[in-house]
Amino acid sequence: MENNLHINANRFLGFANVYDNARPKCPEKVKEILLKYLGKSPSVVVDLGCGTGLSTTIWSEVSNKIIGIEPSKDMIKLAIEKASDLENVNFVSGFSDNTGLENSSVDIITCSQSFHWMNPETTLNEASRILKKGGVFAVYDCDWPPVCNWEAEFEYKKLFEKVTEIESTYPNVKDSFIKWDKENHLSNIENSLNFRYVREIVFSNTEICNAQRFIEIALSQGGLQSIIKSNKDEINPFILTFKEKIIDIFGAVEFKIDFCYRMRIGVK
Numbered sequence: 001m002e003n004n005l006h007i008n009a010n011r012f013l014g015f016a017n018v019y020d021n022a023r024p025k026c027p028e029k030v031k032e033i034l035l036k037y038l039g040k041s042p043s044v045v046v047d048l049g050c051g052t053g054l055s056t057t058i059w060s061e062v063s064n065k066i067i068g069i070e071p072s073k074d075m076i077k078l079a080i081e082k083a084s085d086l087e088n089v090n091f092v093s094g095f096s097d098n099t100g101l102e103n104s105s106v107d108i109i110t111c112s113q114s115f116h117w118m119n120p121e122t123t124l125n126e127a128s129r130i131l132k133k134g135g136v137f138a139v140y141d142c143d144w145p146p147v148c149n150w151e152a153e154f155e156y157k158k159l160f161e162k163v164t165e166i167e168s169t170y171p172n173v174k175d176s177f178i179k180w181d182k183e184n185h186l187s188n189i190e191n192s193l194n195f196r197y198v199r200e201i202v203f204s205n206t207e208i209c210n211a212q213r214f215i216e217i218a219l220s221q222g223g224l225q226s227i228i229k230s231n232k233d234e235i236n237p238f239i240l241t242f243k244e245k246i247i248d249i250f251g252a253v254e255f256k257i258d259f260c261y262r263m264r265i266g267v268k
Contacts, residue, residue, distance in 0.1 A: 030112075030140060044108075049112070060083075066089045143260045155245045173227060200262060
């Protein structure tokens with residue numbers, strides 16, 4: 001299993017800047033909800049699979065200490081650079097089921113767009129070990145693509161249908177990662193028996209976008225990047241067509257997009 005986790009980390013090499021520019025920042029709603037369930041200001045927040053820190057630094061004004069844990073060298077390097085002026089934010093290279101943190105030392109643990117890359121059983125056991133009693137574990141993901149324009153969403157869907165086809169056709173692509181089903185996040189948290197209360201919360205968050213960002217949202221997806229890095233040239237015409245269509249649809253204007261989130265929480 002450790003080898004599988006290293007494979008997943010390698011999936012995110014080589015496109016940290018694209019990822020950081022395109023992906024949504026952590027919505028304020030996440031912080032609002034989790035502080036409500038915790039019932040106090042946290043002393044320590046841990047962000048597992050923190051990537052470039054988009055979901056980490058939001059906690060810097062409300063928690064004494066924030067720890068982002070990330071196995072991808074490219075992602076964590078950029079996260080450290082971006083948060084260099086935040087004294088209470090620290091990034092650690094590591095995996096979700098071996099944090100090295102002390103028992104009962106953490107108030108909130110978050111996994112933003114990352115829990116499906118982690119072994120749920122070992123990660124949840126580790127989360128339970130390091131959480132204080134009453135601490136909150138939260139997994140949240142947004143649906144792809146963001147809500148904006150049906151024609152643009154249709155082009156996005158067509159591109160990723162081709163991504164799925166290529167992933168299933170070539171063993172070197174198909175075997176380059178292991179992923180757990182997001183639909184099982186809630187049941188995995190509940191079935192771990194580590195939490196007194198478990199539920200799902202749904203909300204959306206609006207951000208500003210343009211054609212280039214919408215294109216980069218597609219390019220920030222690990223599946224597409226894995227195919228690009230494996231030199232499967234058959235994807236290239238589909239990427240080119242996608243870019244052309246998106247530019248044709250949106251032109252040079254800015255517009256609003258809605259990221260639709262699903263959050264699953266467990267209270268220890």
